[in-house]
Amino acid sequence: MLDVRSCATLSEAAGILSGDRQALLIAGGTLVMRDVNEGRLTEGTLLRVTDPAFRQVNAGGARVEIGAGVTMAAVLANRDLAYLHAAARAIGGPAIRTMATIGGNLFAETPYGDFTVALLALGAEVVVQAGYGSGRAVPLEDFLAGRERGGAGQAQGLVTAVQFTRPQNPSDFLFRKISRVKPKGISVLSIAAHLPASGGRLVQPRVAYGAMAPVPMRARGVERVLDGKPLDQAAIQAAKQAALEGTRPATDAIASDWYRREILPVHLGRLLAGEPR
Ligand SMILES: Cc1cc2nc3c(=O)[nH]c(=O)nc-3n(C[C@H](O)[C@H](O)[C@H](O)COP(=O)(O)OP(=O)(O)OC[C@H]3O[C@@H](n4cnc5c(N)ncnc54)[C@H](O)[C@@H]3O)c2cc1C
Known part of the structure; x- marks a missing residue:
């Protein structure tokens, strides 16, 4: 009972x-x-x-x-x-x-947990x-x-x-959820990034993913290549190359692990460049 x-x-x-x-x-x-x-x-x-x-x-x-x-x-x-x-x-x-x-x-079990991804990047x-x-x-x-x-x-x-x-500059905080159904779709993946800068260079950026591992994860490889760099094309390219480090996505009813790996660097690059989905 x-x-x-x-x-x-x-x-x-x-x-x-x-x-x-x-x-x-x-x-x-x-x-x-x-x-x-x-x-x-x-x-x-x-x-x-x-x-x-x-x-x-x-x-x-x-x-x-x-x-x-x-x-x-x-x-x-x-x-x-x-x-x-x-x-x-x-x-x-x-x-x-x-x-x-x-x-x-x-x-919430993956691929849920989108808000937690944002908290992780904060x-x-x-x-x-x-x-x-x-x-x-x-x-x-x-x-x-x-x-x-x-x-x-x-x-x-x-x-x-x-x-x-609290982020000193709210526009330094970015969040994007990729889903097949809009609105209300479950995550194929989500990305949050906190990108504080000083003198035109990123200072201890934090990037987090949802649905790319059994629980929301930090994108340490991306953080490492961005730290101390201006957020320019070269840095974004390096971030895309490091995007998959440490990821362990699952195959579920929403997407295959292969698909999640394929699209993550593309969406990370667009998010960092301030481009629309
Ligand atoms: C139709 C539908 C769509 C959804 N879409 C999304 C979505 O797009 N993205 C997403 O991330 N999630 C989604 N969810 C999942 C869910 O609604 C959210 O993750 C939500 O934030 C869960 O919070 P809750 O308060 O309802 O949790 P509950 O159902 O109340 O609890 C969930 C679990 O967490 C434990 N728990 C809750 N609060 C605490 C606490 N303070 N301390 C200790 N344990 C606690 C509970 O004991 C339970 O085990 C969806 C769910 C449904 C049904």
Whole structure:
């Protein structure tokens, strides 16, 4: 039998999640309810969190914190988060965006997870609370590596929020999702890039991919060839050549691994050059 329980505080939910292996958080429920409706989830306790901190956004200062229960629609309604609007708009259709949370997106199996790709390129940290203690900030990349080791969908405690440094220049942040069906299509792949520059040269650029590995990944080869260079034709060509380093795309109902490898350098080049799809 399935129970639903409401928790008034984040700490109550985190405590129950760590003590009861059959307890599962339900955030927007766009994935959890699919499992319930299709009979894959029939036992345990679904935990709802009503703590307002779960849906809080602090986006005005240099350090941004977004509660894990914040929906894609709420991101789109927040002008301080305009650089994340393309990523939020890439998630499903309007009905899904009204429910889907950024916390749930961190756990969504590839090729889902488009918003997480954007957070990875922003160098985000995930605040994880295990038990009744206080939360600890974990680099998103480590969190995703843990998720890959533990198997998709395996909870690693309650994620209460994500944090990152706001891009100084919002136009330095780029996001693109490639799908066969527009709008609302599932990702063939997605790319996010944060490209801060000083004196005409890129400084510690961060590039991330979705659907090019079992979990969203950093494009380290691309970052390496771009760092310290002006974003000119030569740098873009070098980035395209390094684009596939470390990728391990899957073949699924959306695209083959071959197709994903073929189109990634093309779309990366277009994104970096500011060209339309
Ligand atoms: C029709 C449809 C279209 C979709 N399109 C896209 C798309 O284009 N791109 C995309 O990326 N995704 C897409 N999704 C997948 C999904 O809607 C999103 O990934 C969404 O962000 C998941 O969030 P949620 O709050 O609904 O997760 P839920 O269903 O509530 O939870 C998903 C999993 O994450 C766990 N979880 C959720 N929040 C937390 C937390 N704070 N701490 C610990 N564990 C947590 C849950 O226990 C569960 O295991 C789509 C889904 C559907 C049904």
